[in-house]
Amino acid sequence: MSNWISALADLQQQGQPCVLVTIIEERGSTPRNAGSKMVVTAERIFETIGGGHLEYKAMKIAREMLESRSQDTRLERFSLGASLGQCCGGATVLLFEPMGQPQAQIAVFGAGHVGRALVPLLASLPCKVRWIDSRESEFPEQLPAGVEKVINEEPVDEVENMPAGSYYIVMTHNHQLDLELTAEILKRNDFAYYGLIGSRTKRVKFEHRLRERGFQPEVVQRMRCPMGLPEVKGKLPIEIAVSIAGEVIATYNAAFGEQRAGQKSSSSESIAKLLPASRRSQA
Structure with a gap:
């Protein structure tokens, strides 16, 4: 000890x-x-x-x-x-x-240019990151501390391995894989954040295909696509990565800020109840 x-x-x-x-x-x-x-x-x-x-x-x-x-x-x-x-x-x-x-459990699907720019940013935050791709060659030799590399020929299988309230970021090299991942994530519908890389045109196409699969509009609306802060402009991988990281930060700050406020209030009330009456008046 x-x-x-x-x-x-x-x-x-x-x-x-x-x-x-x-x-x-x-x-x-x-x-x-x-x-x-x-x-x-x-x-x-x-x-x-x-x-x-x-x-x-x-x-x-x-x-x-x-x-x-x-x-x-x-x-x-x-x-x-x-x-x-x-x-x-x-x-x-x-x-x-x-x-x-970690304040946020994040699954990043895709180890392409934007993924390689984004993951180090997320790793510097109070997050736990699972970085998932089927292509081992796409990962850098050195991973940031706190990042878990997951190589899986079937990345969709990794969706179920995340806890409830997780953050999902999908940016793979394959539009069909993006769609399958989207369907699996929306099927769970217990995520804190889901962002899909792409344009508004891509969103419209995905919305149509998801409706054909029976997904309700209110569930599909939870998907962020295009993802990232609209105020952050630019098409370079690092610019896109900063935009996405900013949106993730804004999301978890809001969620965990409310949770911490609730915890502080409930903890104070619980302490007061457990203290003897002689000390409770001072609490």
Whole structure:
């Protein structure tokens, strides 16, 4: 085990998500005092909140949060004697804070000129990027940190491997493949963002073909094509990439800004409920 501050810094540098567990309230006899912290990753822990069944339960909760990619803070109250079978007999409140979780899960289909300009931009953001193509030769030798290269002869199969709320960017070398990817993504209809590279003419053609396949207009309307910020002009790959990255940033800032505001409000209310009455008036 090492100092939790150092552990957080190292994990952040590695881009590895974790959960910071903090004792925020202690009543009676407890293994450690309020303010004690523990950092939990999928495979390791750093520091301790006292060991025993309490720590085991805390690790289990933290790893469930990591597995589900939860962005929500969480409060749990434990009676150490009754519920956990520990001899201390007191009670404690734990705060679970996800750290280092990417704000957006992004699938980029296509490793052509625009893809090679776009992916480094996305990699510099708080995102996790899966870069997908059937042609290994199209990928650069060096990938940006945090980018997963996926070579699949059937790129459409990768759509189902993304979690709900993902971002999809389609810019392959093949219009038919673009259409098949579009159909699969719209079929899921659980994405935060879907952008398809192309002109308005391409959009009209795709809308017609998607209607023939039975897709409802309100679902098709969620597709961004042409994608990118209209204010960013230019046809160079980097200009197109900057435009697309700007739209992705605007989308996740709006979505996660609302989520963070909700989390802050709900966390404050939950803390107030868990605190004893003598302290609740000060909260």
